[in-house]
Amino acid sequence: MTVTTFSELELDESLLEALQDKGFTRPTAIQAAAIPPALDGRDVLGSAPTGTGKTAAYLLPALQHLLDFPRKKSGPPRILILTPTRELAMQVADHARELAKHTHLDIATITGGVAYMNHAEVFSENQDIVVATTGRLLQYIKEENFDCRAVETLILDEADRMLDMGFAQDIEHIAGETRWRKQTLLFSATLEGDAIQDFAERLLEDPVEVSANPSTRERKKIHQWYYRADDLEHKTALLVHLLKQPEATRSIVFVRKRERVHELANWLREAGINNCYLEGEMVQGKRNEAIKRLTEGRVNVLVATDVAARGIDIPDVSHVFNFDMPRSGDTYLHRIGRTARAGRKGTAISLVEAHDHLLLGKVGRYIEEPIKARVIDELRPKTRAPSEKQTGKPSKKVLAKRAEKKKAKEKEKPRVKKRHRDTKNIGKRRKPSGTGVPPANDRRVILIPGLSPELKVLANAKLPDALRLSGLHGSCNILNLHDLVGRIRRSRRIRHEQNALRRQVGCRV
Helix, strand or coil: CCCHHHHHCCHHHHHHHHHHHHCCCCCCHHHHHHHHHHHCCEEEEEEECCCCCCHHHHHHHHHHHHHHCCCCCCCCEEEEEEEHHHHHHHHHHHHHHHHCCCCCCCEEECCCCCCCCCHHHHCCCCCEEEEEEEHHHHHHHCCCCCCCCCCCCCCCCCCCCCCCCCCCHHHHHHHHCCCCCEEEEECCCCCCHHHHHHHHHHHHHCCCCEECCCHHHHHEEEEEEEEEEHHHHHHHHHHHHCCCCCCCEEEEEEEEHHHHHHHHHHHHCCCCCEEEECCCCCCHHHHHHHHHHHHHHCEEEEEHEEEEEHHHHHHHHEEECCCCCCCCCCHHHHHHHCCCCCCEEEEEEEEEEEHHHHHHHHHHHHHHHHCCEEEEEHHCCCCCCCCCCCCCCCCCCHHHHHHHHHHHHHHCCCCCCCHHHCCCCCCCCCCCCCCCCCCCCCCCCCCCCCCHHHHHCCCCCCHHHHHHHHHCCEEEEEECHHHHHHHHHHHHHHHHHHHHHHHHHHHHC
């Protein structure tokens, strides 16, 4: 059954009223797919790009569960939500408070970046939902300051990013502490790769897998096109021109590398465009200050990498610029999902150099619609656009150049002299060494150092003759010449020790 309105999901009236206050009447694709099985108590494995409503997809079932099964007395949290970053934890908690504002439910956060044990009110007061980051929560769990035994639902948001940040072991530890839970919900921007699949198998039990890309209706809210650039200088000029347009009220510019963040921020500043930036491994205070400057309107442009911008929710973003084209369709959807939120419209613009055209085609195939080109009259490209190839195979000219390079490399290789002795035993099986015991009729000389001439004569004889010559004909356990030589050596050593003992006794007497 296709869900078209929130009222069809049988949600509590207080939740429907909160949704109506926020202006939400129709569920997004991921919400329509994930909420019904979550309400039935099933584990859910969900994937959808940013901006498609993943947060409400797990908050609404969690809130409905608390309303359906209220507890009789206060106690520790019943819903635990784990997020990769402090910013995302705060945003999820704020979203949960907005949805639960017509209820009696309490929501708290446990994150780093604040003084240790500043969360005492979370432990002392009644809390229904706790949104936490893994590091600080695990610290409290190990010191027995946080009780996990009452957790009924464990929710993991942005699970793929938590794995990228190396939190897998911490999450599994927390999951082990909440082993009495009844339900687990895992949401991720993508489910590609063995790591996220193996991780989900260890935590979820018979999950319902839901995956939803933005619907056509949602994608139409985002106007997408690209501008072709000759080089880096031309691309920067295009970006400056577009950022100075009056409709670009709040923009996010995405780059691929952290080094490019500082370069681009300086270039924009020199062009008279105030901006802030986010990069990986940035101090938390600086991250908060950058986001605050953008949300308060002190600057209108944010330059960021994909990793640094994951998990942040900035309202009223009018434009998203791909200064560097993303390498995958998932990343592209994740970027453009920063705009056109909460029913608004947005614009996504890509700046494409010649070497980016293959990535542009890859993105177009992924979203199943072509991205149209636009041109600014005063900044027209001077170079020709690459020819569009239907097959994606290299041309004959490119193949010929590759063959020439391969031949040149082979000529440059030093010639190695081939010798017969280096190849004569290649592929031949080595003969087994055996037990080291020659057969009874073996007439070869036993090459043992220190053999006397008599022993060499015995060694060259057959075993029966050697036994007769050695005087050990009646001895048992002599199976071959090796045993015979060993017996003679032992008897000789014993005689030597006996003679030495007699000499010592004679001296004492």
